[in-house]
Amino acid sequence: METFELELDHGLRSFRLALALELGSETVALVGPSGAGKSSVLRAVAGLLRPERGLVRLGQERWLDTSRGIDLPPERRRVGLVFQEYALFPHLSVRANVEFGGRSRAAELLDRFRIGHLAGARPGAISGGERQRVALARALARDPAVLLLDEPLSALDAYTRAHVRTELRELLQELLLPTLIVTHDFDDAAALADRVGVLVDGSLLQLAGPSELVAAPADSFVAGFTGANVLRGIASAGPDGLTAVALDAGFTAYTADAGEGGVTLAVYPWEVSVAREAPDDSAINHVRAPIASLVPLGNRARVRIGPLTAEITARSADRLGLREGDVVVASFKATGARLLQL
Amino acid sequence: MKLTPFGAFLSGAAALALAFLLIPIVAIFAELTFGEFVDGVTSDVALDALRVTAETNLISMALIVLFGTPTAYLLATRRFRGRALLITLVEIPLVLPPAVAGIGLLAAFGRLGLLGGTFEAAGIEIAFTKVAVVLAVTYVASPFYVRTAIAAFEAVDPDLVAASRTLGAGPGRTFARVALPLAGGGLGAGLALAFARGLGEFGATIMFAGSFQGITQTLSLAVYQAFDVDFDLALAIGALLVLVSAFVLFLAKLIPAWRRSSSSSITAFAPSGSH
Numbered sequence: 271m272e273t274f275e276l277e278l279d280h281g282l283r284s285f286r287l288a289l290a291l292e293l294g295s296e297t298v299a300l301v302g303p304s305g306a307g308k309s310s311v312l313r314a315v316a317g318l319l320r321p322e323r324g325l326v327r328l329g330q331e332r333w334l335d336t337s338r339g340i341d342l343p344p345e346r347r348r349v350g351l352v353f354q355e356y357a358l359f360p361h362l363s364v365r366a367n368v369e370f371g372g373r374s375r376a377a378e379l380l381d382r383f384r385i386g387h388l389a390g391a392r393p394g395a396i397s398g399g400e401r402q403r404v405a406l407a408r409a410l411a412r413d414p415a416v417l418l419l420d421e422p423l424s425a426l427d428a429y430t431r432a433h434v435r436t437e438l439r440e441l442l443q444e445l446l447l448p449t450l451i452v453t454h455d456f457d458d459a460a461a462l463a464d465r466v467g468v469l470v471d472g473s474l475l476q477l478a479g480p481s482e483l484v485a486a487p488a489d490s491f492v493a494g495f496t497g498a499n500v501l502r503g504i505a506s507a508g509p510d511g512l513t514a515v516a517l518d519a520g521f522t523a524y525t526a527d528a529g530e531g532g533v534t535l536a537v538y539p540w541e542v543s544v545a546r547e548a549p550d551d552s553a554i555n556h557v558r559a560p561i562a563s564l565v566p567l568g569n570r571a572r573v574r575i576g577p578l579t580a581e582i583t584a585r586s587a588d589r590l591g592l593r594e595g596d597v598v599v600a601s602f603k604a605t606g607a608r609l610l611q612l
Numbered sequence: 613m614k615l616t617p618f619g620a621f622l623s624g625a626a627a628l629a630l631a632f633l634l635i636p637i638v639a640i641f642a643e644l645t646f647g648e649f650v651d652g653v654t655s656d657v658a659l660d661a662l663r664v665t666a667e668t669n670l671i672s673m674a675l676i677v678l679f680g681t682p683t684a685y686l687l688a689t690r691r692f693r694g695r696a697l698l699i700t701l702v703e704i705p706l707v708l709p710p711a712v713a714g715i716g717l718l719a720a721f722g723r724l725g726l727l728g729g730t731f732e733a734a735g736i737e738i739a740f741t742k743v744a745v746v747l748a749v750t751y752v753a754s755p756f757y758v759r760t761a762i763a764a765f766e767a768v769d770p771d772l773v774a775a776s777r778t779l780g781a782g783p784g785r786t787f788a789r790v791a792l793p794l795a796g797g798g799l800g801a802g803l804a805l806a807f808a809r810g811l812g813e814f815g816a817t818i819m820f821a822g823s824f825q826g827i828t829q830t831l832s833l834a835v836y837q838a839f840d841v842d843f844d845l846a847l848a849i850g851a852l853l854v855l856v857s858a859f860v861l862f863l864a865k866l867i868p869a870w871r872r873s874s875s876s877s878i879t880a881f882a883p884s885g886s887h
Contacts, residue, residue, distance in 0.1 A: 318774050344777035357775040361793045370789070371779045412779050 272329030274448040280321035287472035299463035308452035317344035350409030358393035365389035371411030493536035519577035527609035541606035542580035553601035652848020661834035684761030714819025744821035757806040764798020804864035
């Protein structure tokens with residue numbers, strides 16, 4: 271299988287986009303806040319943006335190599351690009367949209383994406399989920415060697431999104447194409463990709479498997495992005511070999527990690543437990559505060575207590591009879607607080 | 613609803629303005645019996661003028677579409693130094709008095725003009741021929757098409773053009789299959805405007821092509837010529853021009869409205885993205 275290589279160095283409005291990636295037959299997601307340069311990466315790969323310096327290579331096939339003056343136009347790069355808002359041709363039927371990419375596989379793709387019954391419809395007359403399937407079918411009709419998805423789920427409502435995410439994941443596992451996804455949503459990235467790269471201001475902060483990003487975030491941004499509570503403070507040596515962190519939030523927390531000076535603590539919501547009174551257990555960090563918000567999420571609930579967000583089961587929330595405004599104690603263990611040096 | 617003094621002022625001013633626009637048109641038809649109209653438009657002068665107008669305008673519109681469309685696409689889709697200047701250049705005939713355009717064309721293509729010698733050597737005479745009418749009409753009418761076409765091409769979502777390219781279509785195929793159909797309504801409206809302007813062309817034509825019945829005398833020139841001799845004939849040809857112009861104006865309004873309504877479902881169902 272051919273590897274797909276990508277190196278870019280390009281000045282954007284307020285920062286430089288500089289990154290290098292190598293993909294096998296896998297899905298890599300680039301996540302980051304909007305304006306981090308994610309879409310520019312896809313445009314550079316597709317040939318819609320010419321970077322100041324760069325290399326885009328599929329096996330021995332060079333699509334872009336600024337050092338050799340190679341820059342193939344988009345139509346000569348074997349990419350399937352699915353645009354954020356899908357960019358379906360409004361004047362063409364669903365069938366004609368798919369056939370635009372290539373006629374030979376159009377019928378098969380219409381079937382496969384369950385859009386055969388919409389073949390005669392215009393894109394304006396079908397739902398968001400259907401439009402996304404048309405866009406995927408159209409991109410695949412070209413028989414691409416590399417698949418590029420720009421925010422594939424962001425144009426969908428929450429309900430459709432969950433379905434499409436599962437479908438898309440199955441599709442990507444089946445296709446076995448080097449696939450590059452950009453998204454601002456870590457959950458989407460973690461669900462769809464084998465590896466996730468966190469892109470901020472044009473640079474990759476960390477590239478790793480989704481669970482590794484959660485377990486060992488490289489810095490506080492990555493931690494916050496993966497959903498952790500990020501608490502700032504000043505670290506100093508504490509009792510029993512622990513590190514004491516005097517948090518800006520007004521209390522002192524202990525962590526098993528070593529560190530000194532300005533630091534951040536990352537605490538995942540599922541490592542925070544909630545009780546009416548401070549429990550006498552292995553957790554040594556306790557925050558007593560009123561519940562600022564209580565949001566049910568299916569069988570779980572997210573509880574905001576002071577500077578912390580805890581994720582507990584809906585059942586526990588019921589058992590404790592938690593209500594917004596109740597004063598409760600949120601606890602987490604010293605081993606559940608990761609120290610990240612600023 | 614109670615009419616405020618300001619509201620009354622607005623309504624009064626608007627009523628006067630619109631009545632002023634309508635009165636000459638009403639007058640043309642009021643001063644003309646149906647018999648006079650039929651006699652007038654079936655006269656040799658009118659029929660010759662109609663033929664000359666149709667022939668020259670058809671060729672002019674073909675030239676405008678043929679050269680104006682690529683020009684507009686270039687100016688709409690490429691960003692380069694001097695682009696704003698070129699767009700201004702396209703609009704020159706709009707601000708140039710037609711008589712000046714006529715004398716300019718004469719100075720360029722007349723027998724003694726800048727390029728006249730070259731054409732004469734090749735045995736081609738331009739001034740005071742049908743070719744001159746075509747050139748005059750093309751010159752004054754082209755900005756109406758090109759300006760509208762630039763706007764129409766600019767309104768095509770660049771993502772659609774990009775999508776076409778990533779799907780394997782080169783720039784030419786992308787133009788033909790994506791940009792052209794999507795800008796089609798705007799192009800049609802622009803052409804209708806250019807045609808309306810071409811029909812009314814007078815100043816540049818009379819300077820550069822003269823007014824010879826059956827050769828260079830268009831309907832507008834025929835109105836002017838007849839008015840000295842036969843006022844009813846002038847009115848009848850005028851009425852014919854009003855009808856044709858009204859029809860063209862109607863088309864120009866109709867095409868974009870029709871395009872909008874046929875594509876409105878797209879905006880209505882556009883993904884909101886924020887849920």
